[in-house]
Amino acid sequence: MTLQASDLRHYETPLLKTPFHARTEAACKTWSWGNWGGYATVLTYEDLSMEHSAIRNSATVYDLCPMIKYRIEGPDATAFLDRLTIRNVAKLSVGGVQYTAWANDAGHMLDDGTLFRLGPDRYRLCCQERHLNWLLDSAFGFDVTIHEETEEIAALSLQGPTSGEILRLAGFAIDGLKPFRMAEFPLASGRLMISRTGFTGDLGYELWTTPDQALALWDLLFQAGKLHGIRPIGSEALNMARMEAGLIITGYDFTPADVCVREDRLRSPLEMGLGWMVDWQKGHFTGKAALVAQRDKGMKWSFVGLEIGGNISAEGAILYHAKKHEVGVITGAIWSPVLKKNIALAQVLTKYAGGANLWAEIYALRELHYEKMMMRAQVVERPFFVHDRRRATPPGKY
């Protein structure tokens, strides 16, 4: 990274710059920055609506560097990860990527993330939170090494309908690359790994290289995408797209177990709607006994997607049954520009997760007065928005 933490004077710059900072800073017209994992990251570059629109209609570049990355390798790497995570890692072939999650012994969720199988005994785990202690403690008895490589990798997310075409124009032969697969290419004086993954539910790729190649990669993409509407996006636009895709974020949609103070806020992967991932047959994994018990007994909470009446975003709203009893809370909500609908993600008591007679209490602050609304909330399938172009191989020409 551009600024190393070993410096005694690190406290003078509590927020570090990512390897793309020279470009992101120049592009950020709003001076709107946020702290993501100790890095200064852009919230909105110029115009939130334009940025969201580009995700669905052209192409966008998002600086992924602060994403926490671990390299996990060794003869027992597969067995270790099978023990750590709730999915079946043995089913992940070399060159593949798996969306996954992991929990503690009590079955309480720690994080979700993407697992890249770089080789037979070599993986990369990308996630939102730091887990070095948990990974090292969990590795007891396994022949693996775990190394945090967050600062050694520069990563961008290129998402949107024209992203495939831009990569082709940039000289990368990605036509054969299927969703959740990756391939490696030469880049300037280094290497570039391209995975067909993303957080938008749209056609998109994530690009992984070394920090010394970062600016060259940025420039190459923007040059290639000039006529294809490429623009940088901040975390706010991405957040809208991920909600349309129905995806969760650790710390937003649930509080990770290792830092959660209030015990009644702990949630299991089942309660977060990730039960489909769990491989009950794969043998022992951390949290399995608790999750089996919860599966059999039924879980207290459920995680659902909601469509809500009107066009006022229901962010943070309390959910009621029959307009009367509190039964849940909305963890994220937007008026979706692509669906032209009010959508939301919510934790709701399982008893009411069927969605009958569910209401959201919305307070709209308008010129210093609240308009209070009780709006009907329908439980709907996630993702809210999906398009065939996401999976089309080769990717479409837009």
Add this chain to the structure above:
Amino acid sequence: MTHDALIIGAGHNGLVAACYLARAGLKVLVVEKNDWIGGAAVSRELFPGFTYSNCSYVSSLFRPEIMRDLELPKHGLQILPYEGGAMFTEDGGYLGMFRDHEANRREIARHSRRDAEAYDRYSRDILRNCRLIRPMLMRRPPDLASFAPRDLMELAWLGKQITGQSEAQIYDMLRFWTMSIADFLDEYFESPVVKAYQAVGSIIGTALGPMSPGTAYVLLHHAMGDVDGNVGSWGYSRGGMGGITKALTASLRAAGGEIVTGSGVSRILVQNGRAVGVALENGNEHRAKRVISNMDVRRTFLKHVEEKELPGEFVHRVQRFKTRGSSGKLNIALDGLPKFTALPEGAPNIKGDMHFTDTIEKMELAYDDWKAGHYSRDPFQDMMIPTLIDPTMTPPGKHFMSCFVQYAPPKIEGRDWTDADRDGFRDACLNQIERYAPGFKSLVLHCEVRTPRELEAEVGLTEGNIFQGELTFDQMFFNRPVPGYANYRSPIKDLWLCGSSTHPGGGVMGAPGRNAAAEVLRDMKMPAKDMSDAYAIV
């Protein structure tokens, strides 16, 4: 003239109790042995132009509810939160503390990447325990042997707090309340200096070493406070810790209370089993309907009440109440700012708490000296330079340095401290600082040295114990100061306690004084005016 309430000792708890009682409409008199007000929360000028925080030196525990009730900010109280802090290491390095979460994480990561991440989990667990204990600070502990409805209800409330947690957390809580800080920290951290820094709060004011069971709780006692709502933060009172008692005095006078200084109590007057006033050393007598002692429990009952007035078992218990002194204090007038060679120029760490004991083992060795009846030859110090953010305490360019030092026993190898012992103690401290800040000693203009001998003689703390009794689990909560008397009362009718010997214990917290006033008013069937309950934990 007969007062409604007479309070012995103008320390912070005595003044807090006096303020609440005066606001409730009582005629209140506070008597103070020294010529000045403040007890152990005091600022004095012992060297021209320099104000010292002579005893307590930082603020965090003082309950915000009390500040609000007694309008202390309006009466001049300012707490200046400090940033920084450092544990210097023998190899010339240091571990700094930063308010910024990212800076703090990176700083710990310089010593251990694992520990940097473990710090968040550790903070969560400390916070969980704080959330459990904070509501208990401003409640009267139940009497376990009593069947009175109030005791049963209080016990039920307490049970609910405990059982409201998961099974796993109840186990953790019980372990935490009984463990040594060394064992507790081993569950989170690997770096010796990270552990040593975290252990600081667990030994301060306690005649225990970091390897003694029970020290984990002491850490909590130092972590549960806040400055302006920032939990765990510490700050300096502007003008020294006397600023707190100065504001309390102003609040008391505004409510019509009186203070008489300059003569200590010779005895508490007892007639027919009731306290009726005090006789002062200068011969004056003050009559009152009730006497509330801010002195520690041993001083109150073993020095100022005739033993024949007390039940034998009570006296026995009071005699056994542990008030073992463990600490001393150096207050230093400096001709300029010392330069700590390890710190980068301009580092904010110098504005906070600094220490030189970079391993738990060294802290324990310092405690070994105490056990052998000697002050620590390589002492633990909690050192600060408040004038870096409060320049009102010294002339421009000069500084006040406060050094809290452990360990210092109440007696040296069984005999009283001599002046030579005191000088040796002082030199051990000054020489330690000199090693990390060469030239420091030449900056010393004046140095007030307080060993347990001076703390007892001048402040009135038995054996020099800064908490008026150790904060060990056997003398906490319903056992503080003695079982059956955790209700601020005593075997003598109308004689009450309001000092740190009572629940919830020491530190400049004010809660014992507030709780005692609440009990007095309840006893009088009077409404407590301007008295808030503890803020609810959400």
